[in-house]
Amino acid sequence: MVIERAPLEDELGDVLDKAIRGCGLEESAVAEQTGIPVERLRSVIDYCERLEPLELERLAKLLNLQSVGLNAVASEAYPLPEISGLPFCLYPLRMSHGIGVANAYFVADCSQDWGILFDTGTGAEGLWKSWPTKINRVAAVFLTHYETEHCGGLSAVRKRFRDVPVFGPDADDRPDGVIALNDGAVVNEKGFSVEVCSTPGHVESHHCYRVSAPQAPHGRSLLVAGDLLFAGSIGGAFHCCKRLHSSLHAVIDGAAPETVIAPGHGPLTTIENERKFNPFL
Numbered sequence: 001m002v003i004e005r006a007p008l009e010d011e012l013g014d015v016l017d018k019a020i021r022g023c024g025l026e027e028s029a030v031a032e033q034t035g036i037p038v039e040r041l042r043s044v045i046d047y048c049e050r051l052e053p054l055e056l057e058r059l060a061k062l063l064n065l066q067s068v069g070l071n072a073v074a075s076e077a078y079p080l081p082e083i084s085g086l087p088f089c090l091y092p093l094r095m096s097h098g099i100g101v102a103n104a105y106f107v108a109d110c111s112q113d114w115g116i117l118f119d120t121g122t123g124a125e126g127l128w129k130s131w132p133t134k135i136n137r138v139a140a141v142f143l144t145h146y147e148t149e150h151c152g153g154l155s156a157v158r159k160r161f162r163d164v165p166v167f168g169p170d171a172d173d174r175p176d177g178v179i180a181l182n183d184g185a186v187v188n189e190k191g192f193s194v195e196v197c198s199t200p201g202h203v204e205s206h207h208c209y210r211v212s213a214p215q216a217p218h219g220r221s222l223l224v225a226g227d228l229l230f231a232g233s234i235g236g237a238f239h240c241c242k243r244l245h246s247s248l249h250a251v252i253d254g255a256a257p258e259t260v261i262a263p264g265h266g267p268l269t270t271i272e273n274e275r276k277f278n279p280f281l
């Protein structure tokens, strides 16, 4: 199946914002140590000015960002891999959200009209508009976290697919009836194996899911990443920057390079691609 490429979620300004403000650093200190005037730095973060290669280099060094990837983001030429070879069909459900796009995903045996839904998107309208035409049944729903743009369509899904089991992280804001899963839990549904990786940092309770098809042991697996990681960037550290980075490494370091990453925003990518280019890795 052909999967269209979505634009990157984050531009240079967002990447710097997450590396500086998101991790509690002072812009003035970063400006002083890189020799970039603070007004200019702020203006870059707000998308109004561009940086020179030498300035980017200094920022990359100070902020511990990978400079090849940072340059690629800055020049709007971030490399993205071809996505193929998954042993199942993957349907990205892309829904407008503010000035960007939020993604849910449907994973299905390509010959069947049912499968598993990951996140439920911004709401009923966006979800049904992007719904795969051949899918009529849902075996289970897995939620990465409980921000509205990722679980806004939950009640619509439950209304249409009565009694569908819904899984997600344990949290104070866990919607009624969502079954809490802990780190390392494995759920087997209709030929798919879904393993839970607890990945706090963007929010306190956040899951990524490793999806594989045990009947195709040599096929690539899929990492549904929510707001942990995007192509060329990471999620905002609204809960804790340090925990976000340790979650990132826990998930990325041991993963097979060919694993396909399905992020909550932006295009599909792979572990190999992000290890090579993601400014934060």
Ligand SMILES: [Fe+2]
Residues within 6 Å of the ligand: 102, 147, 149, 150, 227, 264, 265
């Ligand atoms: Fe999000």
